[in-house]
Amino acid sequence: MPGSAVILWWGADIRLLAGDGKMLRLAVAEADDPVPAILRLAGETCAPAQAVRVIYHPDTLDAHEVSCPNTSRSRLRKILLREFRALGAPDAVWSVEPIRRGTKGCATVLYLDQRSPLPRLLAGLAGGGWPVEGVWPLQSLVEATPPCAMARDGFLSLVVLGRRGLVSCVGPSGDRSLRFLEGPECVDGAIAELGSALARFEEGATPPGLMIVEDGGSSGALEHAPGARALTAMAAATFLSHARTLPAGGFSDFVGHRPFLARPPPLRPTLAAAGLALVLAALGLAWNARQDRARTRRQFATAREQQANLRQWVEDRAAAQARIDQLTLALSRIPGRAQPLCDFLAALDRATPTAIALQEVTIQGGALTVRGRIIDDAGPSGALSRLWRVLAVPDAPWHLDDLPAGQVGADFTLRGSIAAAARKAAAP
Amino acid sequence: MRLPPAHWLLPAGILAAAGSVYYSRSASAPAVAPEEAALQRQAEALAGATPDTILQLENRLAAARARLAPAPGFDAWLQGACRNWIVATRSTGSAGDLELRQYGLVYDHPRMSSWPDITASLQALCAEPGLTIDRLDIAAAPDGADAFQQVEVRLTVLLRP
Numbered sequence: 001m002p003g004s005a006v007i008l009w010w011g012a013d014i015r016l017l018a019g020d021g022k023m024l025r026l027a028v029a030e031a032d033d034p035v036p037a038i039l040r041l042a043g044e045t046c047a048p049a050q051a052v053r054v055i056y057h058p059d060t061l062d063a064h065e066v067s068c069p070n071t072s073r074s075r076l077r078k079i080l081l082r083e084f085r086a087l088g089a090p091d092a093v094w095s096v097e098p099i100r101r102g103t104k105g106c107a108t109v110l111y112l113d114q115r116s117p118l119p120r121l122l123a124g125l126a127g128g129g130w131p132v133e134g135v136w137p138l139q140s141l142v143e144a145t146p147p148c149a150m151a152r153d154g155f156l157s158l159v160v161l162g163r164r165g166l167v168s169c170v171g172p173s174g175d176r177s178l179r180f181l182e183g184p185e186c187v188d189g190a191i192a193e194l195g196s197a198l199a200r201f202e203e204g205a206t207p208p209g210l211m212i213v214e215d216g217g218s219s220g221a222l223e224h225a226p227g228a229r230a231l232t233a234m235a236a237a238t239f240l241s242h243a244r245t246l247p248a249g250g251f252s253d254f255v256g257h258r259p260f261l262a263r264p265p266p267l268r269p270t271l272a273a274a275g276l277a278l279v280l281a282a283l284g285l286a287w288n289a290r291q292d293r294a295r296t297r298r299q300f301a302t303a304r305e306q307q308a309n310l311r312q313w314v315e316d317r318a319a320a321q322a323r324i325d326q327l328t329l330a331l332s333r334i335p336g337r338a339q340p341l342c343d344f345l346a347a348l349d350r351a352t353p354t355a356i357a358l359q360e361v362t363i364q365g366g367a368l369t370v371r372g373r374i375i376d377d378a379g380p381s382g383a384l385s386r387l388w389r390v391l392a393v394p395d396a397p398w399h400l401d402d403l404p405a406g407q408v409g410a411d412f413t414l415r416g417s418i419a420a421a422a423r424k425a426a427a428p
Numbered sequence: 429m430r431l432p433p434a435h436w437l438l439p440a441g442i443l444a445a446a447g448s449v450y451y452s453r454s455a456s457a458p459a460v461a462p463e464e465a466a467l468q469r470q471a472e473a474l475a476g477a478t479p480d481t482i483l484q485l486e487n488r489l490a491a492a493r494a495r496l497a498p499a500p501g502f503d504a505w506l507q508g509a510c511r512n513w514i515v516a517t518r519s520t521g522s523a524g525d526l527e528l529r530q531y532g533l534v535y536d537h538p539r540m541s542s543w544p545d546i547t548a549s550l551q552a553l554c555a556e557p558g559l560t561i562d563r564l565d566i567a568a569a570p571d572g573a574d575a576f577q578q579v580e581v582r583l584t585v586l587l588r589p
Contacts, residue, residue: 271438278441282448289452303464310467317474324477327485333523334492334586335560342554345547363564 004051004133006243007038009121011059011182013162014038017240018045027162034058035117039124046130053243054135056118056254057111061093063137063180064110070099073251076108086114093118095137095254102175109178111137111254118254135254136246139168139178145242147208147232156197156209156227158190161236165190169197172207191225198227206230212239340397340418344368351390355383363418368398370414384412392416495557499527499587509552512536512545513581527587530562535579540568546579558586 006017014026014034026041028034046052064084068076076096081087087094093116097109118135125132138159142148148155151170159166165186168178177197181189201207211231213222222228247253341363348370352358360371374383385403391414392400400416497505506515510533517532535546546566553559560583567578 275437275439275441278445279437282441282444285445285448286451289448292452307464307467310464310471314467314470314474317471317477320479320482321474321477323482324485327482327489330524331485331489331492334489334496334526334558337557338554338559338561341561341564342547342551345550349543349547358568359570360567361564362566363561365562 006240008055023237052130056135057138061113070106098251103173134248140252158211160213167193171200374410496588510549533581538576538579560584
């Protein structure tokens, strides 16, 4: 299966590494727009739906070596925005190299293209059905290509393609420097820069690195330049093929980050749907709660009404009870007939035999006392017992106490009560 | 349909959900007033206090009051019912809207032969509604004399005004 196609856009020099390893080169006139030419080249070379990677360094791209804190890319943008206002422009395209810690602290390289044709290129590629996996600066490709990718104590790189060159260096202490060259003096400038970069290393050191030279006329001079012997020579196609290892959406990817053509995060519609679902669920919950509250309010109102009715009923009944108590008291104060008293006197009159002479009858407050004398010579207790038995009948409305035991004398006293019957309340 | 931005919709959804939960939790049913149970107990205790009961009691009271003797003619009635008795004491008072009288009666020269008259008088007193005999003293004369030493009655009577 062919790999991604790699497009190198370096000024007017356009190269396309096809999936099968074939590399095409296209030179665009200074006044011409490279985008249609690149799209035409892609149309002739790329298979349908073939992924494309872009190494991007047009003439409009500026590179700035800047000091910065070791932070995230979004934070870095906010920090750099203070110095590079163009970063805030809506059509600005920018990228930064991964931050390196050197002798003067952390630093990076800011690439800023204020009037970038990249959006049109990406739109054209997308329109042609070629998904773009990423757009990286040239230095990122250098640093991702062996042996630079594995060098621990710094490296040198020399890239000369046509009349354009890049000399970059990461010193032993981590300081990064890069220099873009263009024009007929490109080779001489590259040799000079290579010497300057080599001076960052200890004398006699042979730092590893890359050398990509695609100009037969100047390659001999470059190969004999100081420090160039230790560099790994690599064909341009091989060099470009390493672009397939660059991480999409990585730190230096132009299109992997906002503000420029940020890839639509796949979570966004999911989050939106989740938010919408939450809103709907919340509305449903609120509606149910409202219904519950209304139902509860109705039930409570009914309960309160019933309770008020019950309270009124109890108050009415309490008033009725008070009236009943009042009437009962009034009725109790009206005594009935004192008939039991007369009945007792009549019963006493009838039951007293001739052998007994009554001497005193006293009834006071319901207590009755009968005193008498037995005048029968036959015996002291027989007549009295008979009298007591006649009077002390269970159904009588009076009560007589038992006879005192051992009655021996003639005088006797009967005691009892009649109060309950005599003072009974009037009854119908 | 174009969805609103997620960075607005999701917080809005979370806020709405939180608000809904708060609203639903705050919508708990208000408790029924705790006096409900006490009211129920009072209602059960007062179940018998009906207008019918009042009506019956009012009728009974009215009947009892109607049976009372009228105050203006009671002295005359007493003189007639207790012809041989002397009113030793008499006092009046009131019990609500009724007149309350207390009498102390002494039988005049009671002999043993007066006993039927004494019992008849007492029978008449006892038959009178609203009349209470507070004290009755009957004592025979000592040594078998044909007379009573004491025949006294103290009574209280309620009278209609």
